[in-house]
Amino acid sequence: MFDQRIRLxxxxxxxxxxxxxxxxxxxxxxxxxxxxxxxxxSTSVEQVDPTTLTETEAWFDETMARQLEDHRVPGAAVVxxxxxxxxLAKGYGYADVESQRPVDATETVFSIGSTGKLIxxxxxxxxxxxxxxxxxxxxxDYLTDSSVTVPDTYSEPVTLEHLGTHSAxxxxxxxGMVTDDPSEIRPMEEILAExxxxxxxxxxxxxxxxxxxxxxxxxxxxxxxxxxFTEYADERIFTPLEMANTTYAQPLPDELEPRxxxxxxxxxxxxxxxxxVIWTLPPEGGSLRTTAGDMGAFMIxxxxxxxxxxxxxxxxxxxxxxxxRHFTKSEAVPELNGMAYGFIEMDRNGETIVGHWGDTPRxxxxxxxxxxxxxxxxxxxxxxGGQAARFELxxxxxxxxxxxxxxPAVDPPxxxxxxxxxxxxxxxSLTVSESSWERVLGxxxxxxxxxxxxxxxxxxTAVADDxxxxxxxxxGVYDEVGGSDMLVFRLDEDGDATHMFRHSFGPSTYERVPxxxxxxxxxxxxxxxxxxxxxxxxxxxxxxxxxxLRGGSVGSDRERAARWLLGTVSLLWVIVxxxxxxxxxxxxxxAASPSLALRAGKVLRYVALAGTVGAVVxxxxxxxxxxxxxxxxxxxxxxxxxxxxxxxxxxLLGILPL
Numbered sequence: 001m002f003d004q005r006i007r008l009x010x011x012x013x014x015x016x017x018x019x020x021x022x023x024x025x026x027x028x029x030x031x032x033x034x035x036x037x038x039x040x041x042s043t044s045v046e047q048v049d050p051t052t053l054t055e056t057e058a059w060f061d062e063t064m065a066r067q068l069e070d071h072r073v074p075g076a077a078v079v080x081x082x083x084x085x086x087x088l089a090k091g092y093g094y095a096d097v098e099s100q101r102p103v104d105a106t107e108t109v110f111s112i113g114s115t116g117k118l119i120x121x122x123x124x125x126x127x128x129x130x131x132x133x134x135x136x137x138x139x140x141d142y143l144t145d146s147s148v149t150v151p152d153t154y155s156e157p158v159t160l161e162h163l164g165t166h167s168a169x170x171x172x173x174x175x176g177m178v179t180d181d182p183s184e185i186r187p188m189e190e191i192l193a194e195x196x197x198x199x200x201x202x203x204x205x206x207x208x209x210x211x212x213x214x215x216x217x218x219x220x221x222x223x224x225x226x227x228x229f230t231e232y233a234d235e236r237i238f239t240p241l242e243m244a245n246t247t248y249a250q251p252l253p254d255e256l257e258p259r260x261x262x263x264x265x266x267x268x269x270x271x272x273x274x275x276x277v278i279w280t281l282p283p284e285g286g287s288l289r290t291t292a293g294d295m296g297a298f299m300i301x302x303x304x305x306x307x308x309x310x311x312x313x314x315x316x317x318x319x320x321x322x323x324x325r326h327f328t329k330s331e332a333v334p335e336l337n338g339m340a341y342g343f344i345e346m347d348r349n350g351e352t353i354v355g356h357w358g359d360t361p362r363x364x365x366x367x368x369x370x371x372x373x374x375x376x377x378x379x380x381x382x383x384x385g386g387q388a389a390r391f392e393l394x395x396x397x398x399x400x401x402x403x404x405x406x407x408p409a410v411d412p413p414x415x416x417x418x419x420x421x422x423x424x425x426x427x428x429s430l431t432v433s434e435s436s437w438e439r440v441l442g443x444x445x446x447x448x449x450x451x452x453x454x455x456x457x458x459x460x461t462a463v464a465d466d467x468x469x470x471x472x473x474x475x476g477v478y479d480e481v482g483g484s485d486m487l488v489f490r491l492d493e494d495g496d497a498t499h500m501f502r503h504s505f506g507p508s509t510y511e512r513v514p515x516x517x518x519x520x521x522x523x524x525x526x527x528x529x530x531x532x533x534x535x536x537x538x539x540x541x542x543x544x545x546x547x548x549l550r551g552g553s554v555g556s557d558r559e560r561a562a563r564w565l566l567g568t569v570s571l572l573w574v575i576v577x578x579x580x581x582x583x584x585x586x587x588x589x590x591a592a593s594p595s596l597a598l599r600a601g602k603v604l605r606y607v608a609l610a611g612t613v614g615a616v617v618x619x620x621x622x623x624x625x626x627x628x629x630x631x632x633x634x635x636x637x638x639x640x641x642x643x644x645x646x647x648x649x650x651x652l653l654g655i656l657p658l
Contacts, residue, residue, distance in 0.1 A: 050087065059400065067392070078292060082374060082375040110291065110292070111289055114356060115378075127221045150196075156203050156204065163216060164217065164341045207338070207506070215284040246290040278592070330501060365381070365386070377394065408479050423476075425515075426450070427450060437655050440653045446508075486502070526649055532570075536567055
């Protein structure tokens with residue numbers, strides 16, 4: 001018995017060590033673009049012509065070389081188009097570090113993540129042109145022969161308009177998006193039907209980015225076209241645009257595999273190569289592989305009102321429809337970026353910009369069109385450092401070629417301090433899961449903590465984002481100090497802030513959470529719970545040692561059973577927390593194939609909850625029958641109460657669905 005307890009002590013020590021390990025997540029972007037002034041921007045305010053090849057190439061050469069070094073990225077590819085022509089298409093660094101194979105913008109095949117969604121929405125709009133689809137029609141009308149349906153949770157139906165603006169009201173979910181084995185890829189219909197996310201808000205109310213929504217739109221198109229989505233894209237988009245190096249096929253065709261860019265992470269000064277992620281829902285964009293050169297052709301078609309050479313993929317009116325705003329997040333602040341159709345508004349420096357960015361665990365990309373300038377920029381990187389680098393490049397390019405002339409405010413106006421204090425709190429993205437353990441990813445990494453300074457500034461902090469300072473432009477509207485981003489707050493009829501919007505992150509809405517859901521409260525609750533559990537384990541496991549050193553009675557069978565119950569519950573809760581923390585750290589792998597530990601954790605969480613309920617009952621018995629000393633009963637009661645609190649905190653994180 002004593003040896004068993006010693007082994008348990010060793011297990012607890014391992015749990016504590018895991019809890020203290022630093023957390024890093026390599027999943028989807030958590031905070032979006034930073035829109036801060038780039039270190040690569042020119043200090044000149046004189047506008048430069050981006051079509052001057054010599055000057056433009058020299059600037060890109062210098063900028064990209066610094067970016068690859070600063071952000072620890074092996075390679076990247078850039079294409080710049082203007083006036084219907086490719087101005088620059090160039091690779092930088094290595095597609096394969098080991099073989100020293102360089103990146104070639106027209107030959108090297110990259111994964112571009114959700115930037116590929118623009119292919120999906122272009123295809124959907126072809127269906128609208130053909131008369132097969134209508135943007136304002138219930139998508140269920142197109143799914144009569146499919147096992148995929150959208151439940152009638154709300155009276156308002158979900159339409160393609162909602163899907164194209166990410167305002168359908170789905171919860172966030174990664175389930176079914178990736179797999180470990182290409183042989184496990186199933187028909188898109190099966191995956192969409194099996195992993196349908198819940199509808200958690202009425203459509204058209206708020207923007208909340210949805211991978212599922214885009215995949216559903218692609219499925220609707222395929223159902224009405226009597227073909228697969230990948231075959232449709234090959235025939236109707238890739239072929240007419242001469243995108244010969246672009247495919248959804250997994251694994252890559254033999255002719256493209258030797259030209260595939262390898263994805264890397266930087267570790268201890270070295271680049272660690274990774275196998276490609278296997279995606280299962282082509283319209284979602286993750287499985288699209290392409291070259292920068294091919295994306296240049298796509299941009300030219302969109303900037304040339306749907307025409308590429310002698311081919312036309314969209315009518316001019318349809319292109320304009322895709323590029324115009326379809327969802328305004330704040331009627332009171334029309335300059336706040338919203339959603340076009342499929343395209344995200346990305347305006348900077350007063351310039352109209354629409355595009356999309358994409359993320360996989362190792363590849364980061366962004367496509368930006370300047371329709372009024374007839375110019376487009378695309379860049380892709382093969383390491384996580386590209387997440388920040390792409391937006392720095394976009395800002396630097398905009399600053400250099402289309403500079404801002406206005407001087408931003410730097411000092412808060414009168415009364416700003418009081419107004420700022422009213423806005424302080426935690427604001428969480430609506431792009432979170434509401435019904436699975438994946439919620440922990442959204443709660444922990446997509447929450448912005450807003451605080452007020454005595455001078456009247458706001459500051460924001462979030463995981464994987466630097467602390468930033470904001471100055472009031474007018475009540476409820478704040479400009480980033482030293483940057484080009486903007487925060488906008490929505491107030492209710494009582495003047496209380498309910499939601500927050502970010503100019504640089506169009507496809508998301510941040511909802512103010514109550515005090516008990518603030519990150520500091522949740523983290524404090526979990527921390528106090530762990531300390532309480534460790535004290536309970538110490539008392540339970542250390543009791544034999546204490547008796548040997550100081551003597552004393554063994555206690556009744558019921559008293560010992562009560563200690564065993566609370567000790568077991570304490571150990572289970574710590575183990576459950578560690579399992580789900582590790583699942584969060586290894587989120588991509590768990591999303592592809594849940595580990596045995598995660599599957600066990602899903603069972604143990606309910607065992608621990610049942611044990612906690614039992615401990616509540618035993619607490620009452622202990623006080624009634626006078627177990628132990630008064631201090632012993634009090635300790636038992638406190639640990640049990642904190643176990644209940646701990647369970648509630650885990651439910652807020654989605655780890656314990658109740």
